[in-house]
Amino acid sequence: MKAEAVRRSSQDKPADLVRAPGNVAHAGERRESKADQTTRDRRDSRWDEHRRQRREQLVQATLTAVGRHGAGVGMDEIAAEAGTSKTAVYRHFTDRTDLYVAVCERVAQQLLPKLRAAMESSHHPREMVADAINAYLAFLEADPEVYRFVVHGQNGHFGRDADPITSLSDLVGDQAAALMALTLEQAGRDPGAAGAWGHGVVGLVRSAADWWVRSERPMLRTELAAHLTDLAWAGLSGVVSPPPATSPAPPTSPAPPISPAPPISPAPPTSPAPPSKEDK
Amino acid sequence: MKAEAVRRSSQDKPADLVRAPGNVAHAGERRESKADQTTRDRRDSRWDEHRRQRREQLVQATLTAVGRHGAGVGMDEIAAEAGTSKTAVYRHFTDRTDLYVAVCERVAQQLLPKLRAAMESSHHPREMVADAINAYLAFLEADPEVYRFVVHGQNGHFGRDADPITSLSDLVGDQAAALMALTLEQAGRDPGAAGAWGHGVVGLVRSAADWWVRSERPMLRTELAAHLTDLAWAGLSGVVSPPPATSPAPPTSPAPPISPAPPISPAPPTSPAPPSKEDK
DNA sequence: GGCCGGTACCGACGGTATCAGGTACCGTCT
DNA sequence: AGACGGTACCTGATACCGTCGGTACCGGCC
Numbered sequence: 001m002k003a004e005a006v007r008r009s010s011q012d013k014p015a016d017l018v019r020a021p022g023n024v025a026h027a028g029e030r031r032e033s034k035a036d037q038t039t040r041d042r043r044d045s046r047w048d049e050h051r052r053q054r055r056e057q058l059v060q061a062t063l064t065a066v067g068r069h070g071a072g073v074g075m076d077e078i079a080a081e082a083g084t085s086k087t088a089v090y091r092h093f094t095d096r097t098d099l100y101v102a103v104c105e106r107v108a109q110q111l112l113p114k115l116r117a118a119m120e121s122s123h124h125p126r127e128m129v130a131d132a133i134n135a136y137l138a139f140l141e142a143d144p145e146v147y148r149f150v151v152h153g154q155n156g157h158f159g160r161d162a163d164p165i166t167s168l169s170d171l172v173g174d175q176a177a178a179l180m181a182l183t184l185e186q187a188g189r190d191p192g193a194a195g196a197w198g199h200g201v202v203g204l205v206r207s208a209a210d211w212w213v214r215s216e217r218p219m220l221r222t223e224l225a226a227h228l229t230d231l232a233w234a235g236l237s238g239v240v241s242p243p244p245a246t247s248p249a250p251p252t253s254p255a256p257p258i259s260p261a262p263p264i265s266p267a268p269p270t271s272p273a274p275p276s277k278e279d280k
Numbered sequence: 281m282k283a284e285a286v287r288r289s290s291q292d293k294p295a296d297l298v299r300a301p302g303n304v305a306h307a308g309e310r311r312e313s314k315a316d317q318t319t320r321d322r323r324d325s326r327w328d329e330h331r332r333q334r335r336e337q338l339v340q341a342t343l344t345a346v347g348r349h350g351a352g353v354g355m356d357e358i359a360a361e362a363g364t365s366k367t368a369v370y371r372h373f374t375d376r377t378d379l380y381v382a383v384c385e386r387v388a389q390q391l392l393p394k395l396r397a398a399m400e401s402s403h404h405p406r407e408m409v410a411d412a413i414n415a416y417l418a419f420l421e422a423d424p425e426v427y428r429f430v431v432h433g434q435n436g437h438f439g440r441d442a443d444p445i446t447s448l449s450d451l452v453g454d455q456a457a458a459l460m461a462l463t464l465e466q467a468g469r470d471p472g473a474a475g476a477w478g479h480g481v482v483g484l485v486r487s488a489a490d491w492w493v494r495s496e497r498p499m500l501r502t503e504l505a506a507h508l509t510d511l512a513w514a515g516l517s518g519v520v521s522p523p524p525a526t527s528p529a530p531p532t533s534p535a536p537p538i539s540p541a542p543p544i545s546p547a548p549p550t551s552p553a554p555p556s557k558e559d560k
Numbered sequence: 561g562g563c564c565g566g567t568a569c570c571g572a573c574g575g576t577a578t579c580a581g582g583t584a585c586c587g588t589c590t
Numbered sequence: 591a592g593a594c595g596g597t598a599c600c601t602g603a604t605a606c607c608g609t610c611g612g613t614a615c616c617g618g619c620c
Contacts, residue, residue, distance in 0.1 A: 075612085590593080
């Protein structure tokens with residue numbers, strides 16, 4: 001693996017992630033001899049602080065660039081925003097994904113404390129959930145472009161094998177899961193569900209928020225937050241529990257309670273040969 | 281949006297005629313793009329069926345290609361899979377996104393009936409939720425690559441303005457929302473939350489499923505389904521309700537499983553510690 | 561020699577242009 | 591009526607462009 005700039009992304013994945021067309025075949029030719037910092041002398045370590053700062057600054061520039069050019073920024077634009085050129089960026093980040101991950105971490109560092117603070121503002125668990133949801137939505141509204149970059153990053157050129165992408169949602173989900181595990185444990189219950197629950201709740205809020213934005217905010221943010229809190233807190237049981245009367249869901253074969261667009265191309269291949277017998 | 285503006289875009293005929301008013305505003309759905317539809321004769325309409333078939337076939341080829349090359353297929357590979365070349369594909373789909381949407385619709389046509397069938401297999405609402413979740417997970421496991429293509433499609437090069445991408449998640453979410461609205465209405469309650477709830481629940485399952493796959497399936501699918509059902513049905517209230525003892529989530533004292541960085545500002549110039557490295 | 565940074569470039573990929581055919585429909589001329 | 595040319599679509603293929611992520615190679619600083 002590369003020598004120095006890596007340190008972050010590729011260290012936990014043993015296998016180098018190759019892409020479909022083998023273009024980056026030169027794996028080990030770079031001097032790996034000193035890869036281990038056992039050999040590090042002052043000549044090298046002297047730069048540590050500078051490197052850290054530079055990375056940080058580049059992350060900051062990325063955020064700015066996202067604000068200026070939208071969530072689809074290019075590396076050139078990011079570099080330009082940082083007052084330098086792509087090469088410099090690539091010296092500090094192995095690839096776009098690496099940068100992306102760093103940005104996510106940075107944003108998470110801002111967001112998570114807010115979430116935590118919001119939750120600490122109350123002692124009633126339900127209020128805590130409500131506050132956290134509200135904080136999330138506030139973050140979205142504060143800078144939609146950054147939000148899109150960070151949660152809908154079309155990063156990670158995935159090829160067939162798992163994608164090691166660490167998006168913001170993952171990070172937040174991990175937090176939620178950890179918190180949930182802790183809570184469950186404290187309660188003496190099996191924390192096995194913590195992972196699923198944590199990521200599930202985060203996904204709940206995320207998807208609903210995305211939908212909300214996509215459909216041009218059909219309701220007030222506070223309303224959305226309230227609805228989501230209801231759902232996250234009480235679950236779907238609330239949909240049908242109050243009125244035990246009618247059977248709640250499509251009993252047998254109701255007209256599909258669908259949005260107005262099922263008829264896209266329903267017709268299975270049953271048709272007379274059109275013009276030419278087959279298609280040439 | 282593009283949906284149907286097929287091939288008619290840049291075609292200029294000499295000796296042309298009343299190009300009528302340019303109302304390219306994509307009315308409802310089905311084909312209308314033909315601006316001068318007044319002139320539509322059999323020479324044109326005769327191909328309609330063929331066009332429909334061809335689109336369908338290309339969608340099918342895309343699915344196959346995704347299976348063969350992974351979720352990151354290129355247009356060339358798709359075309360090759362269909363036994364033709366890119367140009368032919370672009371004759372029927374305005375761009376990659378158009379194809380993507382069509383694929384999503386196709387998959388949704390397979391998935392939604394399954395979901396509906398699963399839900400109809402029981403009368404107890406909670407079981408219905410459980411079955412739907414299970415069906416979703418089954419779909420994921422049946423063909424992970426297609427799943428990834430369809431829910432994590434890095435399609436739609438969005439630029440600053442809204443992207444009308446219709447991913448599979450959206451479609452399923454719409455269904456869920458519609459169903460929920462119907463249920464709420466039947467119960468005489470305000471269906472305002474339906475949208476948020478429908479998309480929220482779908483997002484819940486999706487995110488949890490993604491996490492599950494990403495972390496290499498740390499539990500049985502049935503277990504995951506059970507956990508998700510618990511969460512979706514009863515919500516988070518179940519996490520803390522049983523034991524009324526300690527306040528449930530004090531993120532303060534115990535080493536929060538958090539990334540160790542409270543400082544958000546750019547460069548805390550102190551610690552020589554290289555970038556924090558949590559666990560990941 | 562370590563590191564930094566820049567220019568110029570590669571290669572992949574989405575998408576287009578332009579070629580060279582092929583076939584059913586239409587209006588018209590005979 | 592039938593023949594005929596034009597029309598309105600199809601099909602395939604090759605070659606190409608623009609963009610963008612990523613790299614080779616160079617010079618300069620310690």
